[in-house]
Amino acid sequence: MSHREELSLFLKSARGRLMPSEVGLPSGERRRAKGLRREEVAALAGMSVTWYTWFEQGREIQLSAPMIERLGRTLRLSGTEREYLFALAQHRPPPLVSRLDEEIRPGTRHLLDSLATPALVIVEDWTVVGWNRYVSVAFRDYGAMPRGERNLFKILMLNERYQGDPEFYREMGQRLTARFKWDYSQTAQPEIFDDIIAELTERSALFRECWARSEIRSHFEGINSSFFPEIGEIWFRHTSYAIEEVPSQRLIVFAPNEERDAMLLERLRKIRPELHSGEPASP
Template structure:
């Protein structure tokens, strides 16, 4: 069965009217999507997808009707997509077309990005951290630093981070997350003097970040777990507050060296890992810097 075009569309949509109502950026995005699909279609041979070539083939690669057949999408609807006339393409159609055109993960991600649609079949994020990213984090000592993803998972942390906030490696993988720790950890509740304000701010940042990943299973699973274990999280999440990524000075009470005031600074590892960032905790004053250095000396003894 073919996936038909939405019922409210006519067979001959007023293309010029659509262009005037859509923002220019969306029109450019549709044109890029159309061009990308044509280029992918033209590079696939019939033999690659189990179709006969036939004696009179003039089109390089596959024909539009062949892509529609392989992906179970209506021929008219697929044609509109390649003509930049489709104002919205569903994730179901994009998934089917990506499979029909034998797209690799990078091409598939580009396809969904051009369509402005979240990919519901995004593979789980690889937990392996590159050697270069680890070196960046380690070289920031004696300042605490950690590699995090967009969901605030702690992928790697240096020794000063472990000394100040606790060692993430000692926790189950599902709990190595800043939002989880801020909502549930007794240590973080005790030692983070601005903990209540920090939790509200981090939840607002998390909601803002999640807007681009709302259909991804990993984000939904994490949200469900947080709502299940923390009534405080549920109450704050229900406020629908959003906040931008911005540096903040936070106060931490360390049981050995005392009060430390640190400013959070993000360093993005783009373009290779656009969702990964190194979070460095920089002393906000000389006294805090001296206490971090003292902590490093104690660990070396």
């Protein structure tokens, strides 16, 4: 079966499962089949009946991304179905959604709580929206911070905690800004970065210098440390992973950098009772 044939079947199925009352239309008494009529879908999506009919029939009709978006909203498609529609119609992923999806899905929440090492989730503008108990112990308690103060990029660039070693801070700032520039170049909603860029430009000389450079990075990794009075310093190597279910979210995992660090983290687990709590660290 060709993509066009599958597209035709998919649209007919989506149209057929929607009742007129669900989209604010009268049900009427003389409907030969369940679901919406083609002309109703076309009207709701702002398309001509002819174009929608040809598109549903699998003809070589090229619709713009905004038109496909309107069609997807009209048919009440889920996020996965929206991606499927774009794949069939344009052979590429859909544009990034125009809002930040900050909901932590159950599978991601379970993974965060199952990891015996710090891990957190950020959205496109680097705001932290999920974390586990190890993050609260090793770095900071995001649960006690308003959303506007949970931007990881601003924390790392502005917090004096990271500026004690000028050489380390400079390397970190260069690396983070190069990745932040990459995220900015990829976004479909650059306005969510504007306030962050403006604030950093005003407050950080290092940011101004790094932002003016052409360096970019499409990956996120590095080494950092955290000090614990009971056991000393633990070094972590962190890297990030796209969350397939929510492309606008990234999971960042902090693994012990060396065997010594793994041993110290194990000692910390035994000392800190809060690391054994059954309650999740974030909503």
